[in-house]
Amino acid sequence: MRFPTFAPGTYRWKRLVTFGLCDPSVPWSQLPDEIRDVLLHARDLPLEDPLPGYPDHGRFDGIIPRLQDSYLRRTPSRLTTAERTGLDAVASHSTCPDCAGARLNTAARNSLINGRSIADWAAVSVSDLCELVVEATESLGESAAPLLTDISRRVDALVEVGLGYLNLDRSSPTLSGGEPQRVKMVRHLGSPLTEVTYVFDEPAAGLHPSDVQRLITLLTGLRDRKNTVLVVDHNPAVIAAADHVIGMGPGGGESGGRITFTGTPASVSNAEAPGSSRRSAHRPVPPRWSTPGATTSGISRNGPERRPHRGHRSRRKR
Helix, strand or coil, rough: CHHHCCCCCCHHHHHHCCCCCCCCCCCHHHHCHHHHHHHHHCCECCCCCCCCCCCCCCECHHHHHHHHHHHHCCHHHCHCCCHHHHHHHHHHCCCCCCCCCCHHHHHHHHEECCCCCCCHHCCCEEHHHHHHHHHHEEEEEEHHHHHHHHHHHHHHHHHHHHCCCEEEEHHHHHCCCCHHHHHHHHHCCCCCCCCCEEEECCCCCCCCHHHHHHHHHHHHHHHHCCCCEEEEEEHHHHHCCCEEEEEEECCCHHHHHHEEEEECCCHHHHHCCCCCHHHHHHHHCCCEEEECCCCCCCCCCCCCCCEEEECCCEEECC
C-alpha cells in the first residue's frame, strides 16, 4: 500500500498489521480471497482477537472505506498536495452510470417541476433560469409564488454581477478570478444578519467594465444593511465608490505591506500615486479617528463608538 497515510510506521499501517486476521509478512498475492476482501472492503468489522497495539474499540475498516471517508468525500481544496498526489495514483474519476453525474438519488431525479427535475434546472445557465422561473411562476400559481420570488431575486442578482453564464451545477472549486467572491456576495445579500464584517478580495477581477457598476450596487446594498464591507481591489470604479481608501505598498510582496495613502476617493485623484515609495517614505500616515459601521470599501461614520487606528478598514493593493 503506497498511499502516504498508509506508509510503514503510520497509525493506519499499524491497524493493518495488528488487526489479527492475517500474517502481515505474507505477500498480497498469497493471501486468501476472503482476507483480501476484508482488507479492501470491510466496514466497521468487529474483531475477536486483534493483536496488541490495535485500538480498544476493536473494529476494522478496510482500505477503500478509509480512503472514501477520509479523502474521497472531502473537498479537494482541503487535501494536502501529498494526499491529492496519492489519490491520483490509486483512484480514477468517472461519471456515475445511475445518476449521470447529477449526484441525486432516484427519488430526487423523479421529482419534476414543470416537467424538469432538479438536475435539469441546475444544468441550465443562470440567465436562462431567469426565464424558466418566470414561466414556473405563471404555471404553478400563488402557492409557489413566495418561494419563486426569492429564487428569482437571487438569480437576478447573479446576473447583475455578471455570472449569468454559469450553471448552478458548476462545482465551486472550478470557479476562477472574482467569480467565487461574487457568488459569496449574492449569497449574503439575502441574509437577515446585520453588523457583519465582509471581506472581498478583488471581486471585480475578470468582470466586464459594463458589469462593474452592478457589482458596486451589490456592495453598497450590503453596506446599507448596516454591515462593514472591506474590499481589496485595483479597479478604479470600485475605488471611486468607496467611503474611504487605503493604499498599500510601495510595491508587491516583500516590497509592500506599508500604508502609503489614506483618504477619500476624491483625494486619491488629487494626490501622488498611493503606492509610490516617495510618499510612504516622507509622508507617514497619522492615526485617525473613525467609527466602526457600514462601509463599501472603507469607513462610514454612523456608529457611536470611536477609536484610533491606521486605516485598517480598507486597503488597495498595488
